Amino acid sequence: MRRILICFSYKGTAYSGLACQPGKDTIQKRIEEALFQVTRQNIKIYPSGRTDAQVHALKQYAHLDTDASISCDKLVMALNTYLPSDIRILSAKEVDSSFDARKSAKLKTYQYIVSTAKITSPFLFDYVCEKKHDYDISVLNSIKSKIEGTHNFKAFCASRSGRTNFVRTVESIEITKKGDLILFKITGNGFLYNMVRIIVGTILDIADKTIPIENIDKMFETGERKFGGRTLCGKGLMLLDVKYL
Numbered sequence: 268m269r270r271i272l273i274c275f276s277y278k279g280t281a282y283s284g285l286a287c288q289p290g291k292d293t294i295q296k297r298i299e300e301a302l303f304q305v306t307r308q309n310i311k312i313y314p315s316g317r318t319d320a321q322v323h324a325l326k327q328y329a330h331l332d333t334d335a336s337i338s339c340d341k342l343v344m345a346l347n348t349y350l351p352s353d354i355r356i357l358s359a360k361e362v363d364s365s366f367d368a369r370k371s372a373k374l375k376t377y378q379y380i381v382s383t384a385k386i387t388s389p390f391l392f393d394y395v396c397e398k399k400h401d402y403d404i405s406v407l408n409s410i411k412s413k414i415e416g417t418h419n420f421k422a423f424c425a426s427r428s429g430r431t432n433f434v435r436t437v438e439s440i441e442i443t444k445k446g447d448l449i450l451f452k453i454t455g456n457g458f459l460y461n462m463v464r465i466i467v468g469t470i471l472d473i474a475d476k477t478i479p480i481e482n483i484d485k486m487f488e489t490g491e492r493k494f495g496g497r498t499l500c501g502k503g504l505m506l507l508d509v510k511y512l
Contacts, residue, residue, distance in 0.1 A: 271339060272330050272362045273298075273312070273346075278323050278353040280393045280502065285318045285327070294318075294354060298329075301349035305342065306335040315368045315509045316375065316458070321501035323394065326357065326508045330368040374438065374510040376454040379467045380503050384447035395448065396503035402474055404444050410470045411440040413483045422486035422495050423466055424459035433459060433490070440466070452507070464499045465492075472496030 275298065283291035287299070295312060302310040312329040337345065339359040346356045382395040383402065414437060421433035441452040451467050469486075472478050478496060485494040 268332050268334050268364070270330055270332050270362050270364050270366060271342070271359050272328060272366065272368060273343075273359045274326055274328050274357045276325055276355050276357055277327065278393070279318060279321050280323075281353060282320065284320045284322070285314055285324075294327075295329075297350060297354055298346070298356075301346045302331070302333075304349045305337065305345040306333060308333060308335060313368050315372045316506075318504075318506060319461075319501045321393075322504045322506070323502075324506040327506055328368050328372075328509050328511075330362065330366060368509075371511050372457075372509050373512050374454055374456060375458060376452065376507040376510075377458065377463045378505045378507050379451040379453070379463055379499070380505075381449040381451070381467070381471070381499075382447055383449065391448075393502055394505070396499045398471065400471075400475065402444075402449060402471070404442060404449070406474050407442045407449070407470055410473050410480060410483075411442060413480070414466055414470070415440055418487050419490060420459055420462055420487075421490035422492050423462045423469070424492075425461040425465075425498070426492060430459060435459065435462070437466075442470075461498050463504060464501070465495055465497075467503075468499045469496035471499075 277294050283293050285294045287293055287295045298312055310331050310333050312331045314329040318324060342359050343356045380395045381398050383398055383400060387397055417436040419433050420435050424433060435455055435457050437455040439454050443450050453463055473480050482494040
């Protein structure tokens, strides 16, 4: 039996997220269907983590087990033949049987894009969250430092996540502005359900003076979601990469 690590990219607009769900069209469902077409085997993939509906990935990873003899290079080409154009397998390689795409991940980097344009370009619409407000980057950067580091992020997690351990380390939050776009690049050792979208929503709501900056301390102290900002829409979020040591 071979264990193979695949790297793939997708535009999440048309899908109900990455993970398989009954009666829903998902990224995992499409890849597993393509694997069956290529190998005639029912092969399950095990991703590094889930992404929600409309969320994108530049580089997502998953491992799979198969006894098919097809080479990794040919597997990539064959899968892309059966996949829709908004899902692409980028690479595949054999890994040790102990490798786990989720458990072996050391760092993940997400990007969230906010558009402050009065009219958002149709070529950007599926990739940004629209916030018609002129934000001061220096103010946003002064807020982010309160979130970076190792904390109990329970208040930055959707209530239905089902997790019991909420301690995570946010290594860095980089906030830059390019024209009408504000880019949040967030790197950490792991992320909870909706965590990135809540982090960005909280930073923006504090900058909007919707909630006070002291609420961040309350979020960490109490773990209560009510002190945080809004959960921003999924389409502005993209998984950029996953690092394995």
